[in-house]
Amino acid sequence: MNRTLIKGLNSKIGExxxxxxxxxxxxxxxxxxxxxxxxxxxxxxxxxxxREVDIKGLRLESVVEIxxxxxxxxxxxxxxxxxxxxxxxxxxxxxxxxxxxxxxVNLDTILNHRVLSLRHQSLNSIxxxxxxxxxGFIEFLKVEGxxxxxxxxxxxxxxxxxxxxxxxxxxxxxxxxxxxPQFYKQMMVGAGYERVxxxxxxxxxxxxxxxxxxxxxxxxxxxxxxxxxxKDIMMLETRLLKSMLHKLxxxxxxxxxxxxxxxxxxxxxxxxxxxxxxIKILNNKYGKELDIDIDPEGEKLIYEHVKKEYGxxxxxxxxxxxxxxxxxxxxxxxxxxxxxxxxxxxxxxxTGGQRIHNFDMLKKSIExxxxxxxxxxxxxxxxxYGMPPHGGLAIGLERLTAQLIGLGxxxxxxxxxxxxxxxxx
Amino acid sequence: MNRTLIKGLNSKIGExxxxxxxxxxxxxxxxxxxxxxxxxxxxxxxxxxxREVDIKGLRLESVVEIxxxxxxxxxxxxxxxxxxxxxxxxxxxxxxxxxxxxxxVNLDTILNHRVLSLRHQSLNSIxxxxxxxxxGFIEFLKVEGxxxxxxxxxxxxxxxxxxxxxxxxxxxxxxxxxxxPQFYKQMMVGAGYERVxxxxxxxxxxxxxxxxxxxxxxxxxxxxxxxxxxKDIMMLETRLLKSMLHKLxxxxxxxxxxxxxxxxxxxxxxxxxxxxxxIKILNNKYGKELDIDIDPEGEKLIYEHVKKEYGxxxxxxxxxxxxxxxxxxxxxxxxxxxxxxxxxxxxxxxTGGQRIHNFDMLKKSIExxxxxxxxxxxxxxxxxYGMPPHGGLAIGLERLTAQLIGLGxxxxxxxxxxxxxxxxx
Numbered sequence: 001m002n003r004t005l006i007k008g009l010n011s012k013i014g015e016x017x018x019x020x021x022x023x024x025x026x027x028x029x030x031x032x033x034x035x036x037x038x039x040x041x042x043x044x045x046x047x048x049x050x051r052e053v054d055i056k057g058l059r060l061e062s063v064v065e066i067x068x069x070x071x072x073x074x075x076x077x078x079x080x081x082x083x084x085x086x087x088x089x090x091x092x093x094x095x096x097x098x099x100x101x102x103x104x105v106n107l108d109t110i111l112n113h114r115v116l117s118l119r120h121q122s123l124n125s126i127x128x129x130x131x132x133x134x135x136g137f138i139e140f141l142k143v144e145g146x147x148x149x150x151x152x153x154x155x156x157x158x159x160x161x162x163x164x165x166x167x168x169x170x171x172x173x174x175x176x177x178x179x180x181p182q183f184y185k186q187m188m189v190g191a192g193y194e195r196v197x198x199x200x201x202x203x204x205x206x207x208x209x210x211x212x213x214x215x216x217x218x219x220x221x222x223x224x225x226x227x228x229x230x231k232d233i234m235m236l237e238t239r240l241l242k243s244m245l246h247k248l249x250x251x252x253x254x255x256x257x258x259x260x261x262x263x264x265x266x267x268x269x270x271x272x273x274x275x276x277x278x279i280k281i282l283n284n285k286y287g288k289e290l291d292i293d294i295d296p297e298g299e300k301l302i303y304e305h306v307k308k309e310y311g312x313x314x315x316x317x318x319x320x321x322x323x324x325x326x327x328x329x330x331x332x333x334x335x336x337x338x339x340x341x342x343x344x345x346x347x348x349x350x351t352g353g354q355r356i357h358n359f360d361m362l363k364k365s366i367e368x369x370x371x372x373x374x375x376x377x378x379x380x381x382x383x384x385y386g387m388p389p390h391g392g393l394a395i396g397l398e399r400l401t402a403q404l405i406g407l408g409x410x411x412x413x414x415x416x417x418x419x420x421x422x423x424x425x
Numbered sequence: 426m427n428r429t430l431i432k433g434l435n436s437k438i439g440e441x442x443x444x445x446x447x448x449x450x451x452x453x454x455x456x457x458x459x460x461x462x463x464x465x466x467x468x469x470x471x472x473x474x475x476r477e478v479d480i481k482g483l484r485l486e487s488v489v490e491i492x493x494x495x496x497x498x499x500x501x502x503x504x505x506x507x508x509x510x511x512x513x514x515x516x517x518x519x520x521x522x523x524x525x526x527x528x529x530v531n532l533d534t535i536l537n538h539r540v541l542s543l544r545h546q547s548l549n550s551i552x553x554x555x556x557x558x559x560x561g562f563i564e565f566l567k568v569e570g571x572x573x574x575x576x577x578x579x580x581x582x583x584x585x586x587x588x589x590x591x592x593x594x595x596x597x598x599x600x601x602x603x604x605x606p607q608f609y610k611q612m613m614v615g616a617g618y619e620r621v622x623x624x625x626x627x628x629x630x631x632x633x634x635x636x637x638x639x640x641x642x643x644x645x646x647x648x649x650x651x652x653x654x655x656k657d658i659m660m661l662e663t664r665l666l667k668s669m670l671h672k673l674x675x676x677x678x679x680x681x682x683x684x685x686x687x688x689x690x691x692x693x694x695x696x697x698x699x700x701x702x703x704i705k706i707l708n709n710k711y712g713k714e715l716d717i718d719i720d721p722e723g724e725k726l727i728y729e730h731v732k733k734e735y736g737x738x739x740x741x742x743x744x745x746x747x748x749x750x751x752x753x754x755x756x757x758x759x760x761x762x763x764x765x766x767x768x769x770x771x772x773x774x775x776t777g778g779q780r781i782h783n784f785d786m787l788k789k790s791i792e793x794x795x796x797x798x799x800x801x802x803x804x805x806x807x808x809x810y811g812m813p814p815h816g817g818l819a820i821g822l823e824r825l826t827a828q829l830i831g832l833g834x835x836x837x838x839x840x841x842x843x844x845x846x847x848x849x850x
Contacts, residue, residue, distance in 0.1 A: 040619040118616035191543035194465040378850030425803030
């Protein structure tokens with residue numbers, strides 16, 4: 001007999017089925033016991049024989065096979081078990097309970113026992129939502145004519161100017177882990193693919209341990225050629241996010257419900273504020289003193305302002321100053337740039353913008369940042385041979401996931417987070 | 426006026442359109458010139474004014490915008506240009522020609538100028554095919570109930586026993602680059618996702634420089650729970666490959682044609698030969714002396730044998746000896762294992778099998794390989810708390826791509842290959 005998935009039981013009333021999964025709950029009532037069976041498609045109550053439970057040594061989290069009849073009990077489907085087989089035993093006491101509504105241990109314990117903690121319904125749901133977001137990203141971009149690429153993570157030079165790089169021994173050479181696929185995705189635009197995306201880890205050797213930083217995180221990157229300016233990228237991101245949220249709503253209703261997550265609405269356009277103006281608003285309205293850049297607290301306040309004024313949970317900040325942006329950023333008038341950040345519920349989840357496509361301008365920009373342009377010769381080559389105007393963006397997948405669900409720490413949205421102190425499990 | 430893509434011109438006969446792309450070819454015939462424009466969707470001939478070409482300084486690979494009327498010329502569509510704008514100039518002589526049928530430089534030159542070489546039609550097609558294969562993998566597994574995961578590439582311990590690891594300075598700690606997501610994908614099965622996949626780079630510090638090895642390559646990994654044995658994985662791979670090839674045939678006909686690539690057929694089942702039997706066949710038929718494992722030459726010969734006998738370009742080799750397989754491999758009778766390799770056109774493109782799911786057996790297996798099981802405590806934890814029978818596989822994306830197209834060196838199927846000597850561009 002083939003295994004039946006729990007989600008398919010509704011159409012099998014009266015039939016004998018074989019189920020396989022974990023013992024989620026177990027309540028003995030004299031001769032009979034109620035066993036809730038859990039697998040990836042759902043939960044179902046099985047009415048079993050207490051003696052058999054004892055003989056087989058079933059405990060919470062034992063892996064079992066239950067053969068029985070599907071019956072309707074009020075609104076729910078239930079299994080009248082005829083046979084139970086222990087597939088895989090539990091050898092030790094669980095370090096914490098995973099079948100309650102809330103998991104009542106701190107984040108460190110959760111992460112130390114990451115695999116067990118992921119058996120908890122809410123924590124499990126986080127990564128189904130994350131997978132759905134990733135697939136929403138891929139599917140939307142495919143329709144828009146983007147090509148998926150895999151660019152190297154072992155690199156000879158940093159893309160952002162050489163700080164915060166993890167160093168690697170590569171045979172006789174010194175190498176680094178890529179901070180971003182920035183150079184490579186631009187190069188792939190110039191290689192004629194025009195529109196490319198990547199879903200991969202990037203690495204930042206940032207020393208500070210905050211609840212919004214990871215040293216290894218998933219960057220949803222895209223880059224496209226033949227744009228007018230950064231507004232083309234912002235419009236694309238607006239449509240992209242709408243599409244990803246739409247997919248999430250359709251395919252992850254149960255998971256969103258489990259997590260009590262409320263999806264944001266995106267209107268025709270996401271409000272957009274030039275950074276210098278945002279800084280003025282923050283000063284006038286909240287008495288916040290900022291120079292030319294915004295800080296995490298400022299991002300929270302500008303989100304509150306925008307939410308109140310425009311009813312949007314997203315806001316684009318634009319026109320960042322050149323001195324705060326990497327050397328490949330396309331400059332605009334007054335020392336500003338054709339770049340943007342996207343703030344979602346008070347946290348930056350995207351950085352993007354138009355890039356410089358003119359060779360001489362790019363070379364000058366590299367040097368004006370105090371960098372040696374000769375070290376960037378591999379990157380620069382394509383700019384000599386006809387590089388179209390282009391731009392792109394990167395979405396931090398864990399940050400997007402955390403903000404959507406309302407998690408307080410981005411680590412909760414990383415399967416196996418890597419931070420200042422943690423490289424296990 | 427919005428940009429029109431070349432692939433959409435057929436439905437715009439008689440209309441004025443704006444095209445953007447690279448100058449692929451240029452032939453002056455007195456007052457008029459024929460300019461072939463190239464962009465990611467195709468090529469089109471534009472009839473332009475020679476004087477304008479000269480004034481604007483157009484060269485091969487210049488990025489241009491051409492406005493003109495779409496006309497039908499015999500079977501083809503053509504543009505009668507009214508206006509040309511130079512968008513991005515070419516500053517230097519191209520290092521080699523990229524508009525001929527074949528690219529007439531050696532692989533090293535191609536890779537040194539990787540971005541330019543990818544503008545060549547055949548080389549460009551390789552990575553459109555690769556993207557299509559990746560998406561075929563993702564789409565098939567999604568329908569089969571698999572969850573996409575991102576597992577860490579910065580790890581504290583190797584999965585295959587500690588050799589061939591790249592070492593990394595991780596703040597005060599020592600870390601390594603992941604050789605495979607093996608442990609993590611198994612752990613995610615045990616975390617309750619049951620079916621998971623990942624499309625990501627893995628890292629092998631192999632010192633030898635062959636035409637089938639890369640030090641960084643894309644591994645298409647999957648793992649699934651509640652299997653009977655390795656045959657479930659082999660059946661899944663058969664259906665998976667069929668689905669990927671079907672998608673390729675439908676979506677990349679032009680690219681396959683450009684590369685003169687012939688797709689293999691897969692019948693109801695892929696032939697399967699136990700390794701000890703394969704070794705006997707190689708001895709009897711080809712006089713090849715092998716001990717208990719097969720070598721690359723043996724893989725080529727067994728492919729020839731299978732192709733002749735069964736008409737298949739794929740063959741599963743099964744029952745590898747335990748001493749040649751990693752410690753997590755499920756043992757079978759006679760010192761053999763429930764594992765397999767898939768050979769495609771003479772090259773191994775997949776390793777897979779059933780894994781040990783019993784804690785005590787796994788601990789013993791680790792120790793029998795001379796490893797310290799305490800170093801694997803993070804991996805082992807989930808096996809104490811109910812681990813279902815499971816198995817999985819990994820497909821080397823560059824190898825699969827190379828074999829499908831008939832490339833002689835796996836580097837040709839890596840965008841920016843990393844090998845013993847190369848970490849640039």
